[in-house]
Amino acid sequence: MIDFGSYFTYFFRLTLMITYLNFITEGAVSLQTIAIATQKGGTGKTTTAQALGIGLSLKGYQILFIDLDPQGNLSYILGASQQNVTAYEMLTGKIAMRKVICKIDKKVSIIASSPLLSGIDPELKKTDKEFLLKKNLEAIKAEYDYLIIDSPPSLGILTVNALAASNHVIIPAQADIFSLQGIGQLYSTVETVKKYCNPNLAIKGILLTRYNNRSILSRDLTDLIKETAQKLDTFVYQTVIRESITIKEAQASKKDIFSYAPRNNVTKDYSKFIEEYLNIKE
Numbered sequence: 001m002i003d004f005g006s007y008f009t010y011f012f013r014l015t016l017m018i019t020y021l022n023f024i025t026e027g028a029v030s031l032q033t034i035a036i037a038t039q040k041g042g043t044g045k046t047t048t049a050q051a052l053g054i055g056l057s058l059k060g061y062q063i064l065f066i067d068l069d070p071q072g073n074l075s076y077i078l079g080a081s082q083q084n085v086t087a088y089e090m091l092t093g094k095i096a097m098r099k100v101i102c103k104i105d106k107k108v109s110i111i112a113s114s115p116l117l118s119g120i121d122p123e124l125k126k127t128d129k130e131f132l133l134k135k136n137l138e139a140i141k142a143e144y145d146y147l148i149i150d151s152p153p154s155l156g157i158l159t160v161n162a163l164a165a166s167n168h169v170i171i172p173a174q175a176d177i178f179s180l181q182g183i184g185q186l187y188s189t190v191e192t193v194k195k196y197c198n199p200n201l202a203i204k205g206i207l208l209t210r211y212n213n214r215s216i217l218s219r220d221l222t223d224l225i226k227e228t229a230q231k232l233d234t235f236v237y238q239t240v241i242r243e244s245i246t247i248k249e250a251q252a253s254k255k256d257i258f259s260y261a262p263r264n265n266v267t268k269d270y271s272k273f274i275e276e277y278l279n280i281k282e
Contacts (some may be wrong), residue, residue: 031141034204035166037151037159039182043172044209046073046150047247051270052170052277053148054256057107059274061145064101065110066133068158072113074150077251078104086114090136091161092123097136109144121157129157130197134165155189163190164197168204170277175208175221180228187232203234204280207273211240239273242266 036049046069053063067074068087075081080102089095090111103109124132137147151162163169171186173179183206194201206229208222226236244266250257257267 031145031147032168033137033141033147033149033166035149035151035162035169036172037162037169037186038153038172038179039155039185040173040179041153042210043174043179043182044241044247045069045153045172046077047251048170048172048207048209048241048270049074049148049150050077051257052274053108053146054258055270055274056146057105058258061107062143063108064140064144064147065108066147066149066162067110067113068117068133068162069113069150069152070115070118070158071152072115073251075110075112077254077256078108078110079254080104080110080112083112086112086116088114088116088120091117091120091132097139101140113150117152117158124157130160130164130193133161134198137165155185159189160193160197163193163201166198167200168202170204171206172209173206173225174210175212175219175225177221180221180225183225183228183232203232204277205229205234206236207239207241208236209241210243212243213240237273237276239269239276241269241273 034052036045036052038045049065053065057063065074065078066087067080072081075083075086083100083102085095085100087100090097090100100111101109102112126132128135141147147165149162149166151159169190171183173183187203190201190203206225208225213219222236222240229236242265244264246261246264246266247257250260253260257264257270261267
């Protein structure tokens with residue numbers, strides 16, 4: 001005689017297990033750690049990091065910014081430049097990860113930068129120093145939807161830590177020859193990190209910033225950057241970020257562009273970029 005009670009119990013438990021596995025899998029997949037990285041200054045790296053994070057927070061996502069640039073511009077414009085505990089203390093193991101997080105509002109937090117980061121390399125004597133950030137993030141990553149890392153414009157240990165901890169890297173670039181050089185240099189670094197530290201890392205596009213579509217040179221160099229992107233197995237976002245004094249005004253006021261000038265062209269550009277990223281991120 002078939003024991004239907006046993007079968008019911010078995011399938012009930014199996015359903016619960018599948019539901020639980022789907023839940024934890026979805027949680028693991030949903031988290032995105034994005035490094036905003038470039039080897040050339042003045043390309044809107046910090047502006048892009050802030051706009052991406054704040055824009056995503058306005059869609060309801062929990063955001064943690066990590067400012068690894070010793071200049072600390074992201075920390076400044078988010079009002080966190082006077083923090084006593086920073087990424088420096090976290091990476092050197094002086095303070096636990098959770099204690100260096102500064103809450104900005106209900107959806108946004110930041111791990112602030114410190115000028116001491118500029119000389120941190122000799123202080124990190126561990127053989128696994130490339131993974132310090134990644135290991136620290138394990139303790140808190142379930143609490144956020146997006147981790148946005150503002151990387152320094154250099155090829156040192158901080159950039160390697162950012163890339164080793166990320167699954168996506170977005171490269172802001174101007175339509176000029178120096179940005180083109182920087183893309184090639186960063187690509188070499190990304191490939192090295194993928195080989196030795198983080199095989200899941202992917203370049204999720206090149207974002208053209210401070211763009212002037214009336215310049216013939218800009219249009220010609222845009223085509224060249226697109227050709228380069230194809231050779232590097234990535235792409236250039238269709239959205240371009242136009243040049244605008246509004247960005248500097250918003251930063252001087254310590255405000256994001258969405259609240260400072262919601263109808264400005266550059267705000268619309270970053271909104272379109274965020275939608276484009278969300279549509280292609282998978």
